[in-house]
Amino acid sequence: MDNQDEINLYDIWQTLVTHKVVFWISFFIVFSTGIFFSLTKQPIYEYSQLVEIAGYTNSVGNNINLISPDTEQTRIIKFYLPKILKEYKYQHPDNKQIFDENQITITKNGDSNLMLSIQGSKLNFSLYQEIVNRIIDKMTNNIAPAVNTRKEYLINYLNNLQNQLNQENQTNALLSELITSKRKNDALNVRAGNIELMQRVFAINSYRENIVDLLEKISSLKLEKETLHESRAASELMVSKDPIGPTISTMIILSLVLAFFAGFITVLITNFFYKINIPK
Numbered sequence: 007m008d009n010q011d012e013i014n015l016y017d018i019w020q021t022l023v024t025h026k027v028v029f030w031i032s033f034f035i036v037f038s039t040g041i042f043f044s045l046t047k048q049p050i051y052e053y054s055q056l057v058e059i060a061g062y063t064n065s066v067g068n069n070i071n072l073i074s075p076d077t078e079q080t081r082i083i084k085f086y087l088p089k090i091l092k093e094y095k096y097q098h099p100d101n102k103q104i105f106d107e108n109q110i111t112i113t114k115n116g117d118s119n120l121m122l123s124i125q126g127s128k129l130n131f132s133l134y135q136e137i138v139n140r141i142i143d144k145m146t147n148n149i150a151p152a153v154n155t156r157k158e159y160l161i162n163y164l165n166n167l168q169n170q171l172n173q174e175n176q177t178n179a180l181l182s183e184l185i186t187s188k189r190k191n192d193a194l195n196v197r198a199g200n201i202e203l204m205q206r207v208f209a210i211n212s213y214r215e216n217i218v219d220l221l222e223k224i225s226s227l228k229l230e231k232e233t234l235h236e237s238r239a240a241s242e243l244m245v246s247k248d249p250i251g252p253t254i255s256t257m258i259i260l261s262l263v264l265a266f267f268a269g270f271i272t273v274l275i276t277n278f279f280y281k282i283n284i285p286k
Contacts, residue, residue, distance in 0.1 A: 025273045025280075033269035040261020047257075048127040049249035053134050056240040057120045057142055060149040062156075063233040065226035069118040072152050078145065078237070079112050079120060086144040090137060110137070119240060125250065135243050145237035153236050160231045164224060171220045178214060 022029055059078055061071040087107055115121040122141060124134045252260070 021277045022270070022273055025276050028276045029269040029273045032272035033265045036268040037261055037265035040264060041258060044254050044257040044261060048129070050125055050251055051128055052246040052250050053124040053126065053131070053138075053243055054246075055122050055138050055243045056115060057122060057145065058235075058238050058240040059118050059120065060145075060153055060235060060237045061118055062230045062235070065222075065229060071118055072156065073149060075114045075117070075120055079114065081148070082112050082120075082122075082141060082145070083107075086141055090140045090144065094137070094140075128245065131243075131245070138243055142237065142239055149237050153234060157231065157234055160227055160234070164227050164231065167220055167224050167227070171217065171224065174217045174220065178217065 059071050059073060059075060061069055064070055087110065091107065109125050111123045113121045113123070122138055124137070126134060
């Protein structure tokens with residue numbers, strides 16, 4: 007078995023030596039091509055921008071979305087992005103920097119944010135910035151009616167609660183004044199007077215509880231109204247520090263390995279045809 011292996015290795019070596027010119031020509035072509043692409047290929051960077059989905063902050067500090075991240079993500083991929091690229095191509099027919107939809111990815115980042123990521127050259131930064139801005143504009147314009155409707159509802163609700171609070175305060179003040187200014191009861195009407203007084207005190211406590219509830223509701227609604235916002239950029243467009251994908255040195259090493267493999271395969275094919283053409 008060992009002798010057979012030695013014979014096979016020796017035959018392979020003899021084949022390589024016999025067709026060494028073919029080997030080195032194939033090696034040089036593949037390796038030179040790999041070096042050329044490694045040195046001329048534009049490095050690819052990742053651009054990313056965080057977008058905050060329309061919503062507000064509730065009384066316990068949680069962010070409440072007016073639209074779910076999954077729904078907004080689907081709208082961007084299926085509706086916004088194709089329309090934006092079509093509009094951009096129409097407005098810039100001579101611009102060759104257009105990229106396809108596969109260069110951009112949209113992922114959820116937390117419960118209220120989406121991360122827009124684009125892979126491309128640094129030369130196209132302005133293009134990517136414009137595409138991302140257009141996506142955010144589409145998101146904002148789409149959710150604007152819902153935000154305005156919510157804002158009008160909050161304003162009306164707050165006005166109603168404020169009027170109700172004013173009425174509760176007036177009633178509470180009136181009852182307090184009646185209790186304070188109540189004259190001493192006659193000796194024959196002491197019990198009836200005490201019962202009436204207790205009823206008024208109970209009513210005051212009830213109104214005070216209502217007032218506390220109203221104040222909590224008003225405070226919560228004011229916070230919601232102040233923090234209510236449309237979809238907006240939560241960060242600037244950032245670019246990765248280093249290129250993504252294989253480095254130049256890695257690509258050169260891969261080219262070297264591929265060149266040796268290509269040369270070896272070429273020699274075997276050449277030797278095969280050489281044997282076929284040898285007259286028996």
